[in-house]
Every structure is written in structure tokens, then in C-alpha cells.
Amino acid sequence: MKSLTRGQVARASGVGAETVRFYESEGLLPPIPRSSSGYRYYTEDTVQRLNFIRRAKKLGFNLKEIKELLSLHDNPHASRAAVKTLTETKLTEIEKRIVDLQRMREVLAHLAAECSGEGPISGCPIIQTLESGESEE
Amino acid sequence: MKSLTRGQVARASGVGAETVRFYESEGLLPPIPRSSSGYRYYTEDTVQRLNFIRRAKKLGFNLKEIKELLSLHDNPHASRAAVKTLTETKLTEIEKRIVDLQRMREVLAHLAAECSGEGPISGCPIIQTLESGESEE
DNA sequence: CTTGACCTTGTAGTTAAGTACAGGGTTTAC
DNA sequence: GTAAACCCTGTACTTAACTACAAGGTCAAG
Numbered sequence: 440m441k442s443l444t445r446g447q448v449a450r451a452s453g454v455g456a457e458t459v460r461f462y463e464s465e466g467l468l469p470p471i472p473r474s475s476s477g478y479r480y481y482t483e484d485t486v487q488r489l490n491f492i493r494r495a496k497k498l499g500f501n502l503k504e505i506k507e508l509l510s511l512h513d514n515p516h517a518s519r520a521a522v523k524t525l526t527e528t529k530l531t532e533i534e535k536r537i538v539d540l541q542r543m544r545e546v547l548a549h550l551a552a553e554c555s556g557e558g559p560i561s562g563c564p565i566i567q568t569l570e571s572g573e574s575e576e
Numbered sequence: 577m578k579s580l581t582r583g584q585v586a587r588a589s590g591v592g593a594e595t596v597r598f599y600e601s602e603g604l605l606p607p608i609p610r611s612s613s614g615y616r617y618y619t620e621d622t623v624q625r626l627n628f629i630r631r632a633k634k635l636g637f638n639l640k641e642i643k644e645l646l647s648l649h650d651n652p653h654a655s656r657a658a659v660k661t662l663t664e665t666k667l668t669e670i671e672k673r674i675v676d677l678q679r680m681r682e683v684l685a686h687l688a689a690e691c692s693g694e695g696p697i698s699g700c701p702i703i704q705t706l707e708s709g710e711s712e713e
Numbered sequence: 714c715t716t717g718a719c720c721t722t723g724t725a726g727t728t729a730a731g732t733a734c735a736g737g738g739t740t741t742a743c
Numbered sequence: 744g745t746a747a748a749c750c751c752t753g754t755a756c757t758t759a760a761c762t763a764c765a766a767g768g769t770c771a772a773g
Contacts, residue, residue: 446749456750457732465730476739477751491706499680502730512703519700523693526702530684537677540670543636547667556660563656565663566649569628583719593719594762602760613769614721639760720769725762732757739750 442480452489459489467492467506499533500525579617589626596626604629604643606650636670637662 449456462468468488471479488509495505507525511517553564560566567573586593599605605625608616625646632642645662648654690701697703704710 444750455732458730460751461731474739478739479750487707490709494706494709494712497680498683499677508703508706511697512706515697517697519691519695519697520693522697522700522702523688523691526684526688526691530681530688533677533681533684537674537681540636540674540677543634544667544670544674546635547663547670551660551663551667554656554660554663556657558656560648560652560654560656560659563659565659566645569631569645570624570649572627572631575631581720592762595760597721598761611769615769616720714773716772718770718772721767723765725764727760727762729758732755734755735753737751739748741746741748743745743747 448481448485451486585618585622588623
């Protein structure tokens, strides 16, 4: 099987070469075989694993969660339910973040609409709202 | 005018006492008058300013941006337009974050729906997607 | 006049996910 | 046979916004 250096797996999977080492130190990669001079020799498997990590990151999983996903992936006795639970938990979290941001968006849009953008700072409705907290709960 | 200690302004505005000192070091608070023994003596103005900061944070502004808002607030010659611009920029940024999160939500919801949650890990559609990146651009 | 709560300063640690060296060894291409 | 490009390790730095000391000084209550 063709073996790859760290820089090569990095390029092949679109992550930084130092990041590969970082992931290894965080336990996201299994021990990598070494040459007699200490060089790590990766296989295509690591490229796949780095792609897995990259895709999971894009879905909002953090490295701790990705580590869990990977260990489920690696364990043939793991249950599909565990994967589904992680996914649903992340979904719920993302939805909460969306709600929070939507709340901010509404207030910001309201403020931007309220402010003419003309005239001096005194009387600016945005500043006034920040000063006195109209919509405070 | 009644003067307040650091702990008192902190409690009155709902931020931590150390945070008050941190904000001062970051330039979000003006120089605070001191007693002869070195104690800072705050006034109600600082409570207002801390509330301003807290409210701006709730709208998604970071401290650097809040510092800009405060310096506009403090400058009688500042223009309302500058405040509006900061607000609109933040609005745009929040909207982008919402879009990004919505994309994640859609994929996660799709994956969660696709996975029965039953059976072994092999063949789990969530894991398979992470492995092979169905929806990669 | 003592005790305890508070204040002062400076500094260091926290979290997340990298990123950037320095100082050395190895491999590859010419 | 040498120079460039790469790899090794360990460590420190990065960003944001705090948070947590430690060692000492002060203030208010009783």
C-alpha cells in the first residue's frame, strides 16, 4: 500500500500539516506507524479519517464530539442509536443558536430601521436603547 | 454624589467585580477617580456604562465593537450614521451566521431522519455520510 | 481594636482549535 | 554530494472574554 507523509495526507484532505499532528495528539487519529528514522507513514485511511473530521466540523461538531463519533465509527459493536443521539443533540443545539441569533437580528433590524442615520449622536435611537434598555427582560 | 466601590457597581450592573477591572484595562471605562488610599470611586455613570456594555453584548457586539459604540456615545460630534453603520454591519454578520447554522440544521435534520437509530454501526447513514461526503461541494 | 469583607496590584490560567516557531535530522532531486 | 524540501520534537503563541489567584492594604461593624 502506498504510504504518505504528513504533508501529503494534509494536502490530500485539505487540512494543515501541523493540524494533522494536533489531531493525533488529541486522540482523533490512531497511532501512526513509523519508519526506522521516526517518520510517520500514513495510508489512505488517514486521509479518509481527516475528511470525516472535516465534514463533521462543517456540521458544527467540535473535536470532542468528533472524537466520540470516530470511536463509534471504529467500534463494530457500537449502536446506531448512539450516533443518532449525538446528531439530534447537535441539531437541538444548533436550533437554539439559531433562535438566539434571530432574536438579535430582530432587535438589530428594528434599531437600524428606527435610526435615520442623519444628525448628531444625541438622540440616536440606537444609542438611547443601549443606554436605557428598552427591551430588557 | 454617592460613590460606589467596584463590588457595588458590579452588583448594580450584573457583571463580575473582576470584569469591571478588565473592562477598565481594555479601555471601555474612562479613568476612575481614586481615593487617597487608591480605591476607585465609581458613580452611577459607570453603572450606566456597564449596562450599556451588557446590552450591546446581548446584541452580538464584541468588546472591540462596543468600544467603538462607546466612543461614539462619548463624542458629541460623532455622527448618527456611524452608529447606524455599526448596527447594519452587525446585522449582516448575524444574518450570515444564521444562514450558516440553517445549512447545518438542514443537513443534521436530514441525517437524523434518515437514521432509524436501530441496528449496528455498519450501514449507519450518518456515519456513511461523514465517511464519504455525499453533500460535498 | 480586631475581624472580616472588601479593595489594590500583577500575573497566570481558562477554552477551542489550531498555528508558529526553533533546533535538529532525513530524503530526494539534481 | 549538496541543497531544498520535508520531517521530528517540544514548546509557545494566538483570540476573546473573562476568571482566579496571591500577597498585601483598607474600611466598617461591633
